[in-house]
Amino acid sequence: MTIASICRPSRSPWDQPMDRFFRIFPCLADPGRRSSLCLKLALVAIHLIYAGVLFLFDGDLIENTKKEPLYxxxxxxLFVVTxxxxxxTSLSSPGYALDAMQxxxxxxxxxxxAPETSNQPASSRNGSFVISMEGNQTGRNILGSPSASWSKLVADLYPFSSSIRTWTCTYCNVEQPPRAKHCHDCDKCVLQFDHHCVWLGNCIGQGNHCKFWWYLFEETALCLWTGVLYISYLKAHITRVWWQDAIMILLLxxxxxxxxxxLLLLLFHSYLILTNQTTFELVRRRRIHYLRGIPERVHPFSRGVRRxxxxxxxxxxxIYRFEPxxxxxxxxxxxxPYTCSDVVTCRCC
Structure with missing residues (x-):
């Protein structure tokens, strides 16, 4: 036995099979991706357990299904759609600042x-993406010039009187427009960053916030419907088999x-949507440079409830939407402050 073999750290019997597995599936070599995959499998397993126990124990539900299959x-x-x-949602892009810059x-x-006689408008399309500007501010036509660079676009999103003209990310070296933030889990700057969802293994931002809200809505409806079915079963079979009742009560x-x-999360994100805020802006408002000095009751990016x-x-x-x-x-x-005339004219809308 040589000195090198003595000094070499001992390898587990599982190390060689795991190395071979990671060579076949290199994406799973990252611990973060493995954790995200395990959480996704756990969530699917939880859904299958709740539905499986219900159909396994509730014989009346099977009989009613044969008579009235529509219910x-x-x-x-709803189970499959959820x-x-x-x-x-987990596989969608939240809208990365680097992609917008490209x-x-x-x-x-x-x-x-393109020739100078091209009729394509400057703020129109290029391939599969569209760039749009929110707001209507005089003298701030950011995309009015075909040669408008990313740096000029970001700089013009800030007020001319502002001392902060640009904000460059120190991690990915990208100039961040307002409402963008670097996500350390994704290692990218996300446009209109809301939060990083561990259960989804993905960021929630400008590109997938709508999908995330619909997922919350569908998941809430599915949980409510499943709870009603569980309660109906317990009302009819509470005194039959004690161990089945114990399992159903624990799951309920x-x-x-x-x-x-x-439900609380759905209501919270509904409020954010109506006021055009993000979770990050609401929780860390005092630490965000572009929100300092703005009263807390003022929502600077809100265009009214309908808009x-x-x-x-x-x-x-x-669409890449940039809000100045x-x-x-x-x-x-x-x-x-709101007055009676503001209420009549629907100022908040």
């Missing part, structure tokens, strides 16, 4: 190659806790 078919449809929405550069390259208590959490709902629900996922910071005059206007 059970709708429940199973899981599909979960994976669609889209701007590609757009500029197309305009440099866990389901009730999850339902309360999901906020329209932008959230109807805006295409291929409001000027001091706009902040003063938003800070003005």
């Amino acid at each position: 059970t078919a709708l429940y199973l449809l 899981l599909i929405q979960y994976f669609a 889209a701007i550069n590609e757009r500029n390259a197309v305009y440099r190659k 208590i866990t389901l009730a806790v999850c339902l309360i959490f999901l 906020n709902l329209y932008n959230f629900c109807c805006a295409r996922n291929t 910071l409001p000027t001091s005059e706009e902040i003063e206007e938003k800070s003005r």
Whole structure:
């Protein structure tokens, strides 16, 4: 036995099979991805357990399904749609600042190659993406020039009187527009960053916040419907088999806790949508440089309830939306107390 073999750390019998496994599936070599995959499998398993126990124990539900299959078919449809929405949200892009910057550069390259007589508008399309500007501020036509670079676009999103003109990320070296934040889990800057969801293994941002809300809505409805079925079973079979009742009661208590959490989360994100805020902006408002000095009761990016709902629900996922910071005059206007005439004219809408 040589000295090198003595000094070499002992390897577990599992190390060689795991190394071979990681060579076949290199994406799972990252501990974060393995953790995300395990959480996804656990969530799917929890759904299957709740539905499986219900159909396994409740014989009356099977009989009613044979007589009236529509009720059970709708429940199973919601079950499948919820899981599909979960994976669609987890695999969707939240909208990365680096992708938007590349889209701007590609757009500029197309305009440099295109003839001067081209009829394509400057803020129109380039391939599969569309770039749009929120707000209507005089003298701030950011995309009016075909050669508008990413740096100029980001700089013009801040008020001219602001001391902070650009904010460059120290991790990915990308100039961040307002509402963008670097996610350390994804290692990218996310446009309109909301939060990083551990259960989804993905960031929630401008590109998938709508999908995330619909997933919460469907998951809440599924939990509520499952709870009703569990309660119906317990009412009819509470004194038959004690161990089945114990399992159903334990699952029902866990389901009730999850339902309360999901309902509160759904209401919270509904409030964020109506006021055009993000979780990060609401929780860390005092630490965000572009929100300092703005009263807490003022929502600087809100365009009214109807406009906020329209932008959230109807805006295409291929659009990169850049919202400029409001000027001091706009902040003063938003800070003005509501009067009776404002209520009649639907100022908040």
